[in-house]
Amino acid sequence: MSVAQDPFSLSGKRVLVTGASSGIGRQIAITCSQVGAELVISGRNPERLQETKAALQGEDHLAITADLSQQEGIDQLVAVADTLHGVVHAAGISKLVPFRLINKQHLTDIFDSNTFAPMLLTRDLLVKKRIAQNGSILFISALASHSGAVATGAYAASKSALLGAMRSLAIETAKQGIRANCIAPGYVRTPMLDGLAQGGANMDELIARTPLGIGEPEDIAHAAVFYLSDASRCLSRHYTFIDGGLSIPLDIYA
Amino acid sequence: MSAQAFSLQDKTILVNGMASGLGQVIAQACSQRGAKVLPAAQPRQPIHGLVHCVDHALECAVADLSEAELTRLFHSNVVQPVMLTQQLLQTDSLAPNASIVFLLSTAAHMGAKGQGAYAASKAALLGMIKCLALEQAAQGIRVNGVSPRADEAIWPDVANSVIFLLADASRWITGTSLLINGAGSDSASRSQMETGAAA
Ligand SMILES: NC(=O)c1ccc[n+]([C@@H]2O[C@H](COP(=O)([O-])OP(=O)(O)OC[C@H]3O[C@@H](n4cnc5c(N)ncnc54)[C@H](OP(=O)(O)O)[C@@H]3O)[C@@H](O)[C@H]2O)c1
Numbered sequence: 001m002s003v004a005q006d007p008f009s010l011s012g013k014r015v016l017v018t019g020a021s022s023g024i025g026r027q028i029a030i031t032c033s034q035v036g037a038e039l040v041i042s043g044r045n046p047e048r049l050q051e052t053k054a055a056l057q058g059e060d061h062l063a064i065t066a067d068l069s070q071q072e073g074i075d076q077l078v079a080v081a082d083t084l085h086g087v088v089h090a091a092g093i094s095k096l097v098p099f100r101l102i103n104k105q106h107l108t109d110i111f112d113s114n115t116f117a118p119m120l121l122t123r124d125l126l127v128k129k130r131i132a133q134n135g136s137i138l139f140i141s142a143l144a145s146h147s148g149a150v151a152t153g154a155y156a157a158s159k160s161a162l163l164g165a166m167r168s169l170a171i172e173t174a175k176q177g178i179r180a181n182c183i184a185p186g187y188v189r190t191p192m193l194d195g196l197a198q199g200g201a202n203m204d205e206l207i208a209r210t211p212l213g214i215g216e217p218e219d220i221a222h223a224a225v226f227y228l229s230d231a232s233r234c235l236s237r238h239y240t241f242i243d244g245g246l247s248i249p250l251d252i253y254a
Numbered sequence: 255m256s257a258q259a260f261s262l263q264d265k266t267i268l269v270n271g272m273a274s275g276l277g278q279v280i281a282q283a284c285s286q287r288g289a290k291v292l293p294a295a296q297p298r299q300p301i302h303g304l305v306h307c308v309d310h311a312l313e314c315a316v317a318d319l320s321e322a323e324l325t326r327l328f329h330s331n332v333v334q335p336v337m338l339t340q341q342l343l344q345t346d347s348l349a350p351n352a353s354i355v356f357l358l359s360t361a362a363h364m365g366a367k368g369q370g371a372y373a374a375s376k377a378a379l380l381g382m383i384k385c386l387a388l389e390q391a392a393q394g395i396r397v398n399g400v401s402p403r404a405d406e407a408i409w410p411d412v413a414n415s416v417i418f419l420l421a422d423a424s425r426w427i428t429g430t431s432l433l434i435n436g437a438g439s440d441s442a443s444r445s446q447m448e449t450g451a452a453a
Contacts, residue, residue: 007414008260008423034256171448174438211391212426219426222259226423231260231414236437240430245391248384248429 007231011036015086015228016077018068018121021048023190024140025090026055027217028224032086033057035225040084042066042077043091068117069109078124084131086228088138089118094192096151096199107154114158119165126173134177138227139166140220141184143243146252159184163239170237179236181227186243188215212244219244259423263288266299267420270338271307276357276409280305283413284420295342300349303420304342306335306356311404316370324371331375336382343390351394353420356383358401358431376401380431387429396424399431403443408436 015032019025021043029041033056041056043049046065053063064080066073068091093113097106118139125131144152145160162182170180187193187207197203207214223242226232241247267289271277284303285291295301310330312323335356342348361369362376379399387397398419402412415432418424436443 006257008418009257031256035260171438174444174448179437211388212394212396212428215426218259222256222423223427225256225260226418231411231418234408234411234434234437235415235432236435238433240427240432242427244426245387245428248388 008225008229009036010086010225010229013085013228014038014040014083015088016040016042016081016084016125017088017090018042018077018118019089019091019140020052020063021045023090023192024185024188024217024220025088026052027221028088028090030055030057031218031221031225032088032228033061035229037086037228040064040077040081042068068121069112071120074117074121074124077121078128078130081125081128081130084125084135086136086138087122087125087131088140088224088228089121090140091117092140092142092192094142094152094155094196096196096201097154098151099153102153107157110154110158111161114155115161115165118162122169131173131176131178134230134233135179136228136232137166137169137173137178137180138224139180139182141182141239143184143186143241143247145184146241147247147250166239167237174236179227179233181232181236181238181240183220183223183227184239184241184243185220186210186215186241186246188217188220190217210244210246211248215242215244260418260421261288262303262417262421265302265420266290266292267303267305268292268295268301268342269305269307270335271309271357274307274309275406276309276412277307279409280307280413280416283410283417287417287421289420295345295347299347301342301347302349302352304339304348304352304354305416305420306338306354308335309357309359312372313368314371315368319371327371328375328378331372332378332382335379339386348393348395351425352396353424354386354390354395354397355416355419356397356399356431358399360401360403360433360435362399362401362431363433383431384429391428396428398424398427398429400434401431402434403436405436405442407440408434 020029020041039061141159361373438444
């Protein structure tokens with residue numbers, strides 16, 4: 001089978017990945033480059049973003065440092081984005097705060113990075129016609145959107161908000177052949193998970209509940225490649241848990 | 255390394271219901287990606303992927319349904335694939351980390367007039383997928399489904415979703431079924447999407 005015909009290949013596609021300076025976003029960028037994509041990567045920390053760029057396979061990749069919770073950051077990225085065949089919104093933050101301690105500032109911080117940034121970046125890319133016909137937009141939500149674990153009130157809300165946003169977007173872009181989907185990971189070994197452990201969560205116990213064990217960033221990256229590739233051209237408006245089976249026995253259908 | 259994650263090289267895939275139209279398309283796509291495809295289990299041949307392609311349709315209002323029709327439909331759509339899976343488990347025919355894929359339908363998830371028996375038979379598989387996924391996770395065996403809309407034009411795309419679920423690329427995905435809704439690529443699937451309620 002030649003590479004050009006391979007429906008799982010991303011060769012000839014330009015893909016924007018946010019949150020590429022760490023964890024899941026970094027691995028998505030690396031894996032996409034390994035299956036042929038040309039990357040535009042973004043993150044806040046310039047050193048770690050450059051480390052990702054150095055790890056990409058092939059040349060011609062672009063790295064843009066930008067804080068996407070600010071409109072200027074979104075503007076910078078959209079200005080240089082050029083034509084994109086795929087967009088992966090992997091940037092995000094999490095912080096455990098019990099409901100009684102939630103304040104406006106916490107909600108604003110979480111929603112700015114997790115919800116408003118991917119929605120507004122997508123809006124600007126569409127308005128500036130940066131997303132090609134048959135392009136694929138992928139949001140990264142979280143199992144927390146449905147499981148709403150203790151002290152994840154703001155985080156879970158910011159992630160479940162992506163469900164409605166993605167569903168509505170997918171209808172509006174269907175005529176141009178642009179697809180929108182969302183994957184919701186369970187516990188994946190990244191710096192974010194280390195942060196939760198330092199925040200006092202008993203991660204070992206939580207991870208032990210995952211039937212297939214903790215996930216690796218590669219597991220999310222391979223799913224991202226599938227959703228970006230032509231192999232999934234008949235899939236849109238998906239909200240898929242990628243969680244090693246963690247959600248199966250949970251009481252999330254009440 | 256990553257391209258390999260989407261390959262089926264060195265995998266033996268058993269396609270249950272290979273004679274059907276979709277079964278043929280899936281079998282051919284799997285062998286094109288490097289798999290050895292079998293129509294039935296063979297002694298001492300570890301199976302890395304099991305794809306169930308049996309799919310019997312029945313259009314009938316629930317008010318008119320006969321017990322014999324309902325029983326026959328459940329036998330072909332549910333009992334046959336589940337019992338074959340059980341037999342392969344009991345004979346240790348599935349390799350560790352094997353992937354099992356059932357064929358469901360959008361009808362398993364969404365209601366439609368005249369589809370009661372068919373939808374129930376496909377939704378039954380959803381329950382089976384979730385419980386079997388938990389039971390087999392310790393062996394690394396994964397259990398998922400594909401839920402395509404009824405449209406022959408998307409069969410090659412159904413095959414690609416099956417390949418993803420069989421390949422190592424999906425090694426952390428279990429207990430789900432991928433809805434293959436057509437993505438609004440044709441007017442029929444688009445109008446289905448657009449009926450989304452604003453309530
Ligand atoms: N790890 C898990 O178990 C898990 C589970 C479910 C969902 N998720 C989701 O997966 C995504 C990636 O998580 P991860 O575990 O890889 O986390 P991570 O290692 O902490 O990486 C987060 C990335 O997002 C970037 N980022 C955050 N806020 C940003 C902003 N305002 N503007 C631009 N970039 C921003 C960070 O940039 P800098 O580092 O440069 O600041 C970093 O590249 C997140 O959306 C997360 O919610 C993760």
